Amino acid sequence: MTKVTVAEEWLNSCSGCEIAILNIGDVLVDLLVNNIEFVHIPVIMDKKYYGQTGEEKELSIPEAVVGIVSGSVRNEEHKEVLLEMRKKCQILIALGTCATNGGIPALINMYSNEELNKFVYCDSPTTDCAEPPTENIPPLLDKCYALDEFVDVDIYLPGCPPHPDWITAAVLALLEGKTEFKMPERSVCDTCPLIRERKKGFDDIKRILETPEFDPDKPLDEMRCLLEQGFICLGPVTRAGCGGKGKPPRCLSTRMPCRGCYGPIRKDAKPMMDYMGALASVGFDPMKMPDRRGYLARFSGAHGVLKKIG
Template sequence: MAKVTVAEEWLNSCSGCEIATLNIGDVLVDLLVNNLEFVHIPVIMDHKYFGQTGEETEMNIPEAVVGIISGSVRNEEHVEVAKEMRKKCQILIALGTCATDGGIPALINMYDNDELNQFVYKDSPTTDPGEPPTKNIPPLLDKCYALDEVVDVDIYLPGCPPHPDWITAAVLALLEGKTEFAMPERSVCDTCPTIKQGKKGLPDIKRMLQSPVFDPDKPIDDMRCLLEQGFLCLGPVTRAGCGGKSGNPRCISTRMPCRGCYGPIRKGAKPIVDYMGALASNGFDPSTMPDRRGYLARFCGAHNMLKKLG
């Protein structure tokens, strides 16, 4: 049976999504030996966009059945690469929350490029002041975009990084001839085993670095919900999946609140509005939260979720 060809690209990315792909482990090795052929993957395989010696005038990525893109879209080269991938790949996967929702890089959408350059190249206390570079680098776009704001996306695999279970499940679905795959639209709370007493009213808000109340000798399902303990856990507005297909949410398992790294529960959801509403109905004034937009949309600032005010 002919192998399914795969092209992978990373845009405004940290490579954590690629490491998550490698973390599939033995199953990935089996897939590579028997079913998949990577025809383009710059993170591990040298492939030039304009021919190996730069002899071509147009960008050229090989054709593939499946295209995988991690990272958000921040400069003109990212747009060009994303469009070339879309042109050459039959099914396009957005891998990781940077690609699906902007991710951490989209926090920049609360500022414009002039403010960015001013801080990074002039005002940062750890930098000798200088001029922003302009030569031999792709120009920045006006802001940081999710992949589907630039090209059509067929499959979304959010997560920072995505759990290998979901990457495997999506690839196996495609190998079975399916053209669609979607993670369940559930919240982290839906998969969280902590004890919910459901009492209205929040206790004093605690800082993230404070320790919640729990018995270290007892399992996670013996601990009371962190939101009910006063931590601003983003589980209610964050998509489930970080524990894989059946595991507990990762941060909660380590007694830490959810910070929202899987992005909104479904496309079009408004986590800022939903979470502020939930806080208000529990008697907490969300306007007293410092940097509440950055906190509540830390991983999902694309799609106009975060923008410069005023």
């Protein structure tokens, strides 16, 4: 049987997305034996961009039917690798919220590169002040971008990290000859078992490490909604799916609020505005929320969502 070729790349990435691929587990082993062949995956396979001995003049990645890219685009090297992946792969998957929406690294979009360098190489309390390095490192882009700000993306699999169920579902759909795969456009709230009493009334936001009210002997569906208890839970504006197919959201399963790691529910959503509405609906003045922009766009600062302060 001819196997479907797959190339995988990590750009501005922490490798959590690659661990999510490995977490597919036994199904991945079956796929590797019978259906797919990785032709390029630097996180586990030695492959040089300019030929194995550096003999090539141009960066090159093998051709593949499916390309998977994790991480955001922060420097010229990431951009060059991404453009090459798009050129060589028939179907491109953006894996993880860094790739789909900028993720945590896009918080930097509130600051300039000059401010970043000044803090990292000079003002940081544990650093002896020095000039930022300029040689043998790829130049930074002006900010942190999602993949689709440079190339067309065919399939979006958000999550920090994405749940292995969705990676498997997307790969199986492609193996069945489909060229499209979409995760459901539902919110974390839509899949959350906690009870919404729809009663207004809290004066101040609770810190995430405070203990919410619940009876440990009772199941989740007898616990009151964390937002209604005064915690900033981003469930109303965050895409569902983190628990895997048909399972409750991961953080809520451990009685912790959602921090928004699956990004916005759909591409044209306005999570900041929508969340201010959600806060108002439980009787809290959204203007009293500290660091609103950083908190509400914590995982989705690309696409111009987070702009430089001042």
